[in-house]
Each structure stands twice: as C-alpha cells, then as structure tokens.
Amino acid sequence: MEIPIIDFACIVEARPEIARELATISRTSGWVILTNHSIPDENIQQMMGTAQALLDMPGRERWPRGDSLVGYDNSPTRGIDNAFLAGKPGDLAQQVLVLPPFWRPHLARIEAFKESCQEILQKLLDCFALAMELPDVPGQHCGSHEQTVQFRVRRYTSYISEEPPFLMLPRSGSGSIGMVFYSANYTEVDMPNGDWAALPDPHGNVLVYLGDVIPFWSRGHLQKMQYRVVESRSDQQGVEKINLAYISTTSPHEMLLH
Template sequence: MSIPVIDLQGALTLGAPRSAEVAAQMRAAAMASGFFYVRHHGVPAEQVQAQFDLARRLLDVPQATREALEMHRSPSLRGYELMGAQTLDATARPDLKESFYCGMAYPADHPYVVAGYQTYGHNQWPAEVPEAPAQCEAYIQAMLALSRRLMQLMALSLQLPETWFDPTSDSPMVTLRMIRYPAHPDGADERTFGAGAHTDWGAITILAQDGHGGLEVQMPAGDWQPATPIEGCFVVNLGDMIPRWTNGLYHSNPHRVRNVHSSGAPRYSIPFFYEPDYLARIEAVPGTVPAGEAPRFAPCTAGEHLVEMYRRTYATGAETAAP
C-alpha cells in the first residue's frame, strides 16, 4: 500500500464538478492510513517557498531571543520551542528539533481570548524578523481556506451535506509551526528521533516539507513507509479528532521523523494544524455508529481534547488553559 496523491483540481470550491470524485478518494485514504498528498491545492509555490525562507530566518535569531520568547512564556503557547523540549513518543528520547509556533491573531476582546482558552491570544515575535507577523498571517489564511475545503470534502465522503462541518470553524484553533531538525546523530540508538512516533491531535494537518524527506508513516500493516517529498504537493494527514468524529471509521495513523537523508544538512518542515472551534463538540457523526451499538469514543469538546494532548507531551504550559 502506498500513500495516494489526490488532485484537487476541479474540487476547490463548494459544489465543484469533481467534488464527489475527490471525496471518494479521500474516503479510501482516510479508511487506510489517514495520509494522502494533495496537488493543485490552490496555494502558490512562491508563497510556500517564501514561508520556508522565513522559517530559516526565524530559527536563526540569537539564542537569547529564542529563550526570551520561549513558548511557555505565552498563555497561548506561541513562540519558540527549544531543542529537546518535546517528547512525542514517551518511550523515546526527547525530540531532536526546534521550532517556532504562531497562530491567528485573535483580538484581545475575543471571548475565547478573554476566557484564556489555550491557543487563543497573542503571538510572540522576534524584533529581528519584522516581516514575520504579516507573512505568517497570510500563510495561515491560505492554509485555513484549504483546511475548510478539505473538511467540506470530508463531509461529502461521509455522505453528509457538504457544509456539515462549517459551523465548527467559526473561531478555529489553528497553529502554524516552522520546524528545524538537525542531522540525525552518528551512532544514534533506536530511541532517537527528530520527532518520535505520534498521531496528530487535531482534525487536519497540512505539511510542507523541504526536499530532504525524513517523514515516515506507519501503514495499516504496521510497516513504516517514507512520505517522500513530491514537488507541488502538500502531505495531508488526519488527526485524532477525526476518528472521534467518525466512530473509528477514519484513521489517524502514527508517523515519525528521522533526518537521515540530508547529507548532514538541517531539515525544515512547515506543518499547519487545523483544529475546529474550541467549544466544537466532537462526537460520532450520523451514519457512523451501527444500529444498536454505542459510540466507541466519549464525546468531548475540541478544546478539552487539545489541552489533554499538550499535557501529555510538555512538562508545563497547558495548566493555564481554561476548559
């Protein structure tokens, strides 16, 4: 089994002519590994390349700046993640990566900001990269539009109205993360990863990766397959909210990163994590629970789910989030 490539041409707008065809392809991928590539996704290649250039500048600021803007200094968990701060696989060593987190710039009087909900609030920006706020906001908006369209196609794939998930995206939790992985250490043991095996926490992840590769996906048979970069394509994977929403029909599969193909160069990747509105209720959608059976997952809000995931992989930072 391989990771499929889905062409979104003719399916990027509500009611577009290829929507049903693309939705069927998404359903097949979602019932297998939960991973697929998308091409003709509507995001200009120049915008993606500019974001990689910005990622390098953000991660090249002085160490003192990164420490001063460390993400746990922000109630909304925005800013720099220092090397080794996260352990995605509890059985492995701390992840060999560093990154910069940002999100939508919700106003200070937004009800979710006032309530102190995690991921809502201000970003922390380094003065050394003054163009970062505007450029990141533009990229976030492009990714958000694509995420909302993918959710509409997912609704079609579940034989639901195309706009079924739209009400859950009024004030979405979205995170843009720019990551740098150093070269994999010589002589590293089997517990050393750039990012340990994990599933993503939200609904949809849209990943731009550089040409080095290193992402590996666990397929349904248990084997690990490289998600080799394909020019002009994003890698899309489903997060843990999707099995909850589909009663386990659609999958969120483990994946990991080892920067072993770059000839000693750092690897950069830019994942965009789409999560719905903090108070969106995540429970099995119609048609996914067989008659006479109980749902496989307890209902929860999107915010409750996300806060728990942060608590599992970071020593601090989630405690200030209001449920």
C-alpha cells in the same frame, strides 16, 4: 505500499468524487499527498526561509509559547525546534504588541501564507463533511474559536537513535486534519500493511494527515497514523529539515456547525 495521491485541482468540478476518495483513504492509510494545491512553490520556499530565520532568532527563551500558541517551544522533544505562529489568518497580526520584535517584519508573509492554507483546509473539511454526510450550513463553514487551527514551523536538528538507521522515534501528528509542507523527503509514514512509505519529492506536493484526535470524533472508525524522520539515506544526511504545518484542531462537524 505507496501514499495515495489526489489532484486537488479537480476539487471544484469533482467534489463528491474527491470526498468519497478521501473517505476511503481515511479508512485505510490516513495519509494523502495533494498535488496542484494552488500555493506556488516560490511562496512555499519563501515561507521556509522565514521559518528558518524565526528558528535561528537569538534569545528565544524569552518568548515561550503561551495559550495563544505564539512563541517558541523552549522544552522541545530532543532534536526538534518549534515556533508557533498562532491560529487562523489574522490571529498573529492581532497580537503584534506581544510578539518577538524580530517577527514583526515577517507578519505580512506569514498571514498571507496562512490565508492560502486556510482556503485549502476549508475545502478539505467540506469534503470530509460531505463524505461523512454531515449537514451543510451555508455561510457558516469556518469556526470562530481561537483554537480552530494552528500554524507551526518545525526544524529537526538531531536524532533519537545513535546507530543506523538513524530514526527518530515514531510519533502521531497533532489535531484532527493537518497539512504539512516539507523541505525534503526525509519523512516516512506508516501504512496499513506495516510498511513505512517515503514521502515523494516536496515540490508541488503537500502531505495531508489524520491526527491524534481522529479516534475520538470518528467514534473509533478512523485511527491516527504515525510518522518518523529518517537520515539513513545518503541523500538526506546533513540536509536541513524544516516543515510548515497548518493544523485543524477540531472535527469537520464542529467546523460546520459553529
């Protein structure tokens, strides 16, 4: 079983159709690959380089993640390094005085990337709301709360298992709806038939998932899904594994009504 694919360039002229397709996918797999999502691959690669630079910064223990989701996860799950870059566009720049000094030259690139992600995320939320027959409130589509979204960069550095197939234990994604830009196809996602499906080549693609709060706001109709990182394939051994995750932490209903 393969991960469903949606051509996101069609969302303007085919919004109801894409909404219905997303609703169907949500009830079956919880994963979808977006193609033609409007963010140039060059911009993604530049942000990947920025993410690597931030994760390589020395002295990161002095900048632990706080309630504002800025800083490093200094007690990471084994094999995972995280840097949290605040929420919606503009949030990080507003905290410039408390940021690690090394972050400051990268702010413009980070915030521009978040702006591009927010545009895609809002269209996704609108489609989900349409599919769920939620009320449309013109001009009030984006929530104003600090925790509406979060932007996180992550690097996988080692693996839980000591023997083949070298799998990191399965885990679910956080939030309600998340977008993940990945540096290589090192991740597998669980499918309804019990199979694990490998992600396609990252160029031109972004993974969209339903996260661990989905069962709550869908009243159990939708279920969270799991993924795992794998290094058993020869083409993935020793490959730097970085991803960029832009995550909505509230439901489409809340995003529309705030």
